[in-house]
Amino acid sequence: MISLHTGAGKSLVGLLIAQSLVNEGAPRVLYLCGTNDLVTQTSREVTNKLGFAHCTRMGGSFSNELYTTGQGFCLTNYQALFNSRSVFKKDNRPEAIIFDDAHVAEKIIRDCYTLKISASDHAKLFARLVELVRPHFAAMGRVDYYNNVLSGGSVHRVVLVPPSAMLALSREQNLVGILREYGLYEGETAYALQHLADHLHVCPMFISRSSIEIAPAFLPAKRIDYLTDPSVRRVYLSATLTSEVDFCRAFGKRPSLKIEPESDAGMGERMIIATEVSKLTEAGAGNVKPARVSAYLAGSNKLLITTSSYAAAEKYREIASPPPQWQFTEALDAFRKSSGPGAFVLVGRVDGIDLPHATCRVMLADGLPTGFSLYEAYLFDFLEMRNSFAAKLANRITQMFGRTNRGRNDYSAIFAVDPQLVSWLMTPRNLAHLPDLLRRQLLLGKSMVQQFGIQDITKFPSLVGQMVNRDPGWLAYYTDSVRGLDVSEDQRSQAADDDQLLTEAALAEADFAAFIWDGNSQAARVALGEVVDKVVVADRRLAGWYNIQIGMTYEIEGDTEAAAKQYSEAKSRTNHTLALPTPRSTQSAAQEQKPRNLLHSKLLEIFINDVRIQNDHFAKYERRISPLFDQSRSASEHEEALRTLGELIGFQSTRPEQESDTNSTLDVLWLSPSASKCILIELKSKKRQDSVVNAGDVGQAYNHLQWVTQTHGASKILGLIIVGGLPKKSPEAAPSDLMWASDTSRFKALFEDTMQMLRSLQRMPPLDRYAEMTAVCARAEWQPDAIFERLRGVRLQDT
Structure with a gap:
C-alpha cells in the first residue's frame, strides 16, 4: 500500500508501477479507477505526460489489444472487475492489479454486492416482497411500525427485515425463484444477484418506501478471488489515512507493506468557514436559505456545491442543477474550462473529481457524506453508529475537501452551513480522526468565526477575495495561527x-x-x-x-x-x-412484575430467566465493568465500564461525547428520570498520579454543566465528579461548588456492593426475591443522592 496526501501524485506513482510490471513481463496488468470519468482522465494523463502504451475498458469493450496480448496495462473501473460477469477471467485474468483510490473501494465493492429493487422500476416485485415480510412484523407486534416506515410516517426511513423472515423467504417462498420470475436475472440487477443468489438467506434486507436492498452484513472479501489469490500481485494506492478500518472491510486484511513518504505535497492552504445556516444573516436579516449562500459565493467565483443526495441538491436549483449521468463528463469538463463565475453541483461523490488551482477555488459542502445506500442509512440513522462511522466520515470529508485543493501550492475556501455537517466538524472526537493539517484548518476556521463574528453572507465574497487575491493580512494570519491549533x-x-x-x-x-x-x-x-x-x-x-x-x-x-x-x-x-x-x-414470575424505576427494571431483566442466564448476566457485568479498575486499559474502556456501571445501578447511562450529535465532550452522564437527578462524570484516570486539575480542566467542566443544564434542564445536577489520581487543583483553577474529585476505589466499592446485592437476591426463593427487589429499589442507599454522596470524594474547591 502506497499512501500519499490527496493531490500528491499517487496516481502517477501507480502508473509507473503498472508500466514497470509490464516491463517485467507480467502478462496482464490491470489498473482500477473509481469511475469511468477517472478512467478517461487517467488515460489522457498517460497519453499526454507519460506516453505509455495502454488500453482502456469501458462500455463493454477493450479500446485495443494491448492488455490481452500483454503489451500494455489496462485502465478500467472497479465495477468491471468485481461484477459477477466480469470479463477478467480465464484468458483475461489479471496477474497484477493496481487499486487506485483504495480508500474508497469499500463502498464501490459493496455496491457490486448489493441487489437494489426500486419501487418505480420493479413495482410489482416491490409490492410482493413488502407483503411477504409483513406477517413477520405482525408476529412481533410491529406491523404498525413497519407500515409507518413504508408510508413515510416514521422518523426512520429504513427498516431491517428480521433474519427469520429472510430464512423463511429463502427456504419456504423460494426467494431466488421469485426474483427470477420478475426478471432480476436480466439487466443491471443480474450482476449483483448472481453474487448473492446462493447466500440470500444470510444477507440482511432493508426496506424503505421507495426501494429494497439486499446486501451482505459484511463484505466477503476473503472469498473474492482477486483479493486472495496468492499468484496475483496487488498494489493499493491510497490517500493518507488516519484509519485502516475501511481498508480492512474492503480487502479483508491489512496491507502487508505500507509505504508512506514524508511529504508536504498535497498539503494546500484552506480557509474553512463552518456556521449553521440558522445563525447566518443577510445584511442583518435572518432566515437565510442555503441557496442564498450559494448565490453570493457563485456571483464572483466558480463554485463547487457538494451534496449527499439529489433531494438535497434541489435547494440549489436556482443557482445550478446536477447534470444527468449521461452528460456528467461533458458538463464537468465545461465547468473546468470556464473562466467566469458559476456553479457545478456534485451529488454523492467525494472522490475522483479534480478541480485544482484556478479551475475552482470555492466549495459549498452540504450534508454529511453518508447514507449512500439503505445499508448505510440504517446503520447511521437508525442504529446511530456514530463512533464507528467517525473514521469513515473523516476519510470521506478529507476527500471531499480535496476536490478543490490538489497540491502544496493550491489554496481554496470551503463553506459549510448544513447543521449536521457543521456539528460533525465542530466535535473534537471527530476532528481527532482527520489528518493533522485539515484538523488545524478546521480549528482555525472555528476560531475565525468566533473571533470575527462571521455570519453575514453578504461579506462572504470579500472574505473569499482575501484568500484568492493573496491578501497579505490573510496570509500572515493563516501562517501565524494554523500551526498552533489542535485538539487535545x-x-x-x-x-x-x-x-x-x-x-x-x-x-x-x-x-x-x-x-x-x-x-x-x-x-x-x-x-x-x-x-x-x-x-x-x-x-x-x-x-x-x-x-x-x-x-x-x-x-x-x-x-x-x-x-x-x-x-x-x-x-x-x-x-x-x-x-x-x-x-x-424459562421465563420466571419476573415477567408479571411492573418496574418501579430503572433499577427495578434492570433487576427484573437480570432475574427474568433461570439461574444459568442469571449467572451469564453477572459474568457479563463483571467482564464489562472490571476494566475501570485496571490502569493499563484504555480511556475508552474506562468510560464504557463506567457507563455500564451506571446502567447496572439504575441510571439512564450514556457517553455523550461518543453517542450524541452535540458538541458535548462529557465522558459519562448518569441520569435518573424517576428522580429527575443526574451525576456528571469526567475521567482523568489515564493522567499521571501527580497531575493536577488545571484551569483548562475546570473550564471544560463548566461547559459540561452548561450542556447538561440546557439538554436536561428538568433534572437537578447533583454534581460533576472528576475521577482519577487528581486530589488537587492548580492555583489558577476556579471550580464551582458542584465540582468534586474522586478516585476509582469508591466506584469499585459501589460495584462490589452491587454484585453482593445481586447474589443475595439470587439466593432467595423467587416469590421472596420479587418482594425484596421492590424493597431494594426504594431503599435510600440505592437512590441517586446516596450514590452521589459515596462517590463524590472531596470538593474540588477544598483541595
Missing part, C-alpha cells in the same frame, strides 16, 4: 485506541463473512463472538449490530431462543424498537 492529546489518543479496536473488529467481520459464505454458521459465530464484547468500548451500537448477526447464525441452526437472546442484547445496545423476537423460554 487525550482526544487523539482516544481516537487511536478506538481505531485499533475497530480495525480488529473489521478483520473479524471479514472472517465472519467468509465463514457464513461457506455455510459454516458456527465458525462465523465464533469469529464475531470473540470481538463483540471488546468492540462495545469503541462503539456499543456496532456491538449491537454484531449481536444481530450472531443471532442470525442461531436462526440458521434452528435455535430460535438463543437467537432471541442475542437480539435482546442488540436492543439493549442499540434501539429498543428493533423489530426482532424477544426471549420466551
Whole structure:
C-alpha cells in the first residue's frame, strides 16, 4: 500500500508501477479507477505526460489489444472487475492489479454486492416482497411500525427485515425463484444477484418506501478471488489515512507493506468557514436559505456545491442543477474550462473529481457524506453508529475537501452551513480522526468565526477575495495561527485506541463473512463472538449490530431462543424498537412484575430467566465493568465500564461525547428520570498520579454543566465528579461548588456492593426475591443522592 496526501501524485506513482510490471513481463496488468470519468482522465494523463502504451475498458469493450496480448496495462473501473460477469477471467485474468483510490473501494465493492429493487422500476416485485415480510412484523407486534416506515410516517426511513423472515423467504417462498420470475436475472440487477443468489438467506434486507436492498452484513472479501489469490500481485494506492478500518472491510486484511513518504505535497492552504445556516444573516436579516449562500459565493467565483443526495441538491436549483449521468463528463469538463463565475453541483461523490488551482477555488459542502445506500442509512440513522462511522466520515470529508485543493501550492475556501455537517466538524472526537493539517484548518476556521463574528453572507465574497487575491493580512494570519491549533492529546489518543479496536473488529467481520459464505454458521459465530464484547468500548451500537448477526447464525441452526437472546442484547445496545423476537423460554414470575424505576427494571431483566442466564448476566457485568479498575486499559474502556456501571445501578447511562450529535465532550452522564437527578462524570484516570486539575480542566467542566443544564434542564445536577489520581487543583483553577474529585476505589466499592446485592437476591426463593427487589429499589442507599454522596470524594474547591 502506497499512501500519499490527496493531490500528491499517487496516481502517477501507480502508473509507473503498472508500466514497470509490464516491463517485467507480467502478462496482464490491470489498473482500477473509481469511475469511468477517472478512467478517461487517467488515460489522457498517460497519453499526454507519460506516453505509455495502454488500453482502456469501458462500455463493454477493450479500446485495443494491448492488455490481452500483454503489451500494455489496462485502465478500467472497479465495477468491471468485481461484477459477477466480469470479463477478467480465464484468458483475461489479471496477474497484477493496481487499486487506485483504495480508500474508497469499500463502498464501490459493496455496491457490486448489493441487489437494489426500486419501487418505480420493479413495482410489482416491490409490492410482493413488502407483503411477504409483513406477517413477520405482525408476529412481533410491529406491523404498525413497519407500515409507518413504508408510508413515510416514521422518523426512520429504513427498516431491517428480521433474519427469520429472510430464512423463511429463502427456504419456504423460494426467494431466488421469485426474483427470477420478475426478471432480476436480466439487466443491471443480474450482476449483483448472481453474487448473492446462493447466500440470500444470510444477507440482511432493508426496506424503505421507495426501494429494497439486499446486501451482505459484511463484505466477503476473503472469498473474492482477486483479493486472495496468492499468484496475483496487488498494489493499493491510497490517500493518507488516519484509519485502516475501511481498508480492512474492503480487502479483508491489512496491507502487508505500507509505504508512506514524508511529504508536504498535497498539503494546500484552506480557509474553512463552518456556521449553521440558522445563525447566518443577510445584511442583518435572518432566515437565510442555503441557496442564498450559494448565490453570493457563485456571483464572483466558480463554485463547487457538494451534496449527499439529489433531494438535497434541489435547494440549489436556482443557482445550478446536477447534470444527468449521461452528460456528467461533458458538463464537468465545461465547468473546468470556464473562466467566469458559476456553479457545478456534485451529488454523492467525494472522490475522483479534480478541480485544482484556478479551475475552482470555492466549495459549498452540504450534508454529511453518508447514507449512500439503505445499508448505510440504517446503520447511521437508525442504529446511530456514530463512533464507528467517525473514521469513515473523516476519510470521506478529507476527500471531499480535496476536490478543490490538489497540491502544496493550491489554496481554496470551503463553506459549510448544513447543521449536521457543521456539528460533525465542530466535535473534537471527530476532528481527532482527520489528518493533522485539515484538523488545524478546521480549528482555525472555528476560531475565525468566533473571533470575527462571521455570519453575514453578504461579506462572504470579500472574505473569499482575501484568500484568492493573496491578501497579505490573510496570509500572515493563516501562517501565524494554523500551526498552533489542535485538539487535545487525550482526544487523539482516544481516537487511536478506538481505531485499533475497530480495525480488529473489521478483520473479524471479514472472517465472519467468509465463514457464513461457506455455510459454516458456527465458525462465523465464533469469529464475531470473540470481538463483540471488546468492540462495545469503541462503539456499543456496532456491538449491537454484531449481536444481530450472531443471532442470525442461531436462526440458521434452528435455535430460535438463543437467537432471541442475542437480539435482546442488540436492543439493549442499540434501539429498543428493533423489530426482532424477544426471549420466551424459562421465563420466571419476573415477567408479571411492573418496574418501579430503572433499577427495578434492570433487576427484573437480570432475574427474568433461570439461574444459568442469571449467572451469564453477572459474568457479563463483571467482564464489562472490571476494566475501570485496571490502569493499563484504555480511556475508552474506562468510560464504557463506567457507563455500564451506571446502567447496572439504575441510571439512564450514556457517553455523550461518543453517542450524541452535540458538541458535548462529557465522558459519562448518569441520569435518573424517576428522580429527575443526574451525576456528571469526567475521567482523568489515564493522567499521571501527580497531575493536577488545571484551569483548562475546570473550564471544560463548566461547559459540561452548561450542556447538561440546557439538554436536561428538568433534572437537578447533583454534581460533576472528576475521577482519577487528581486530589488537587492548580492555583489558577476556579471550580464551582458542584465540582468534586474522586478516585476509582469508591466506584469499585459501589460495584462490589452491587454484585453482593445481586447474589443475595439470587439466593432467595423467587416469590421472596420479587418482594425484596421492590424493597431494594426504594431503599435510600440505592437512590441517586446516596450514590452521589459515596462517590463524590472531596470538593474540588477544598483541595
